[in-house]
Amino acid sequence: MSNYPLSYKLSWLPRFLRPSLSGDVRGFAPPAGMLIEPPPARTVRLAFVGDISAVANRGAPDCDPAIKALLASADLVVGNCESPVVERPSAVMGTRLGTHHAMDERFLVAALAAVGIAREKLVLSLANNHVLDQGVAGFDETVAALKRLGIRTIGTAAKGPVERLAVGPLTIGFAAFTLWRNADATKFSGRVSMQGDPAQWPPAAAKGFDLVCAVPHWDWEFRHYPRAETRALARQLAGHGVGLIAGHHAHVVQPVERIDKTLVAYGLGDFLGTAFARQPWPGRISSILAVDVSADLGMRGKIVAYRMHPFMRLRAGDHERLVSVEALEGGMRDKVDARLKAIFGGQFASA
Structure with a gap:
């Protein structure tokens, strides 16, 4: 049914318990980093968050005011809808065990309100391995629910490999795709974009945009450093005109790379926990990528500055507390700082 290699499946639990x-x-x-100095007069801010799920949350999260302020500052927030949005799960036992994902509209609306994301400024990718966890009917229900809520989506096969969105004065192309699926290929085909090879895109697919942004669901889970194959695909995307890449699926924070003029954030971790509620602490470190893009004539679509904003998802009863690293205290702050310095090669320094 799924397309995971056996070695991947066997390594899932050990890596979940101890991210590598x-x-x-x-x-x-x-x-x-600041890539253009002095900064242009007009910029557009994009904020990328990780996987969004209700698996580890029965209620809406508590959110640090600093995180809400950061998200509110964005002209567009882009995330990955890791759980189908359905009223009643069809895979009842799998949903209870956490192997099949699901969330209802009420949870999603409450969660977005709690973190300060306005629905009209939100774009959710449906290109992920869990999107068909509640079957084809659950996929169709998810598409309809998000449309009803006024949330734009990317990553469906019907829209082609690159989708056009207006963000302020800029026109940005979004290429959302998944390399992984949990269901049969025939169910994903025609519904979910798996067009991760830019060489297979139509010749003009990435043309006519101020900036092309890829939102891939890639790499192996619970590994802080991307695999060689993932980095090779990033180089291939960059070579085909993609200027910004923000990845998901690893469920842990991964480093940043610059490939010529292309910025790559390999993995942002989970925005709302997608694994079991009792998750070891390294897997609770997440990040928001904020990217400022020039809207000035002559520099339209060029990345001006970027910053990874790490935060921690702490357990609070039946839900999570999203806490900025700067607000952590004591031993947890020390452990998180040490892990971030390891991930970013000692280049991370919290305030």
Whole structure:
């Protein structure tokens, strides 16, 4: 049914219990940077969040005011809808166990309100391995529910490999796709974009935009450093005109790379926990990527500055508390700082 190799399946639980810091640590960039100085007069801010799910949350999260302020500052927030939005799960037992994802409209609306994301400024990718967890009917219900809520979506096969969205004065192309599926290929085909090879896109697919942004669901889970194959795909996307890449699926924070003029954030972690409620602490570190893009004539679509904003998802009864790293205290702050310095090669420094 799924397309995961056996070695991947066997490594899932050990890596969930202890996220890996092994891998190639060379060639990564700092977690923040100013690329154009002096900054242009007009910019558009994009904020990318990780996977959104109700698996580890029965209620809406509590949110640090600093995180709400950051999200409110964005002209567009882009995330991954890891749970189908359905009124009643069809995969009842799997949903109870957490292997099949689901969330209802009430949870999603309450969660967005709690973190300060305005629905009209939100775009959710449906290109992920869990989107068909509640079957084809659940997928159709998800598409209809998000449309009813006024939330734009990307990553459906019907819209083609690159979708056009207006963000302020800019026209941005979004290429959302998943390399992984939990259901049969025939169910994903024609519904969910798996067009991750830009060489297979139509010749003009990435043309006519101020900026092309890829939102891939890729790599292996619970590994802080991306695999060589993932980095090779990032280079391929960059070579086909993609200027910004913000990835999901690893469920842990991964580093940043600059490939010529292309900015790559390999993994942002979960925005709302997608695994079991009792998750080891390294997997609770997440991040928001804020990217300022020039809207000035002559520099339209160029990345001005970027910053990874790490935060922690702490357990609070039946839901999570989203806490900025700066607000952590004591031993937890020390552990998180040490892990972030390991991920970013010592280049991370919290305030």
